[in-house]
Amino acid sequence: MTQQEFIAKIAPAAVGDMKKTRVPASLTIAQAILESNWGMSGLTAKANNLFGIKGNGTAGSVSMPTTEYVGGKPITTNANFRKYNSWAESIADHSALILNGTRDKPTRYHGVLGADYKTACQKIKDGGYATDPAYPQKLISLIEKYELHKFDVDKSDNSVDKxxxxxxxxxxxxxxxxxxxxxxxxxxxxxxxxxxxxxxxxxxxxxxxxxxxxxxxxxxxxxxxxxx
Incomplete structure (x- = not known):
């Protein structure tokens, strides 16, 4: 699957969720690219998990190695990641996580909702989604390189830009x-x-x-x- 095919495959679901939840489609697509390596990661292959979300999904969970940053230094550890029946379920769960947050902090990712893509990329990191200090810039670079911001909401009338x-x-x-x-x-x-x-x-x-x-x-x- 080419990069354009990957974007074309997940963009409709990202745009559809954006209209319901106000999670920018550009952020959803960029995170899917980064977290799944264009759909080619082992986690995506085994669990249809595009976003590296941990825990139990609609089809259970799988244990996979992951890189975390502690004190700014990368370490490798194992963790349980959510498993899904399809990519569509993974995208829907990603939007739900951003919209609902976590049990201890439901508003954890609310800075993302309705934000421009640069703000959204920073706020998703600030909410604790990733420990990589370069995470926001990696997302921004993907969005700008592939013009993913074209999929975002026209906030003047809350519709998708023509x-x-x-x-x-x-x-x-x-x-x-x-x-x-x-x-x-x-x-x-x-x-x-x-x-x-x-x-x-x-x-x-x-x-x-x-x-x-x-x-x-x-x-x-x-x-x-x-x-x-």
Whole structure:
């Protein structure tokens, strides 16, 4: 999966949660990139956990090594991380954690809600999400490099910015074309030219199918490759 395909796959859920919770989509996507290494981390592979959230998830938990910073120095330790049935559940749980905080401090991450991306990146660190002192800047660098702020809310009317929506569609269309070529080469998709023409003629209807069709087939292609 390419970087643009990864962004296109998780952006709709990030934008949808943003409209409900006011957690900036740019923050959600950047954290998913950083914490999961573009969906390729061992934790993501074993537990569908995109954000390194600890504890018990909808599918239980898994024990994994992790790096923590104590006194500014990194140390490696084991911890239990939440396990999910899907990436969508991981994204929803991430939004819920930011919105609801923790039992001891429900407002722990409230500085993130409705904030601009630079403030959100600092406030998520201040709330205790990560111990890495460079965490905010790492997130900001990802957001600016991949223009993830385009997915954030237009605060004037609490709706998704039109340019962000167009950017999302462009990313998804390009990811879809790349996926169609890849699947056709592997013999996993019939009549690729018809799918490509549908993307050009009626992208909206096809993009609505992409999360369920193209990316499902991509997952199957990945599974098939791993079984070889």
């Amino acid at each position: 340019e962000a929506a167009l950017k999302l569609e462009d990313w998804a269309r390009e990811a879809g074309l790349n996926a169609i070529d890849s699947l056709a080469v592997k013999g996993l998709l019939n009549d690729p030219e018809t799918w490509k023409q549908r993307l050009i003629d009626d992208p909206k209807s096809v993009l609505e199918e992409l999360p369920w069709l193209v990316f499902t087939l991509l997952d199957r292609a990945t599974d098939k490759r791993l079984q070889k």
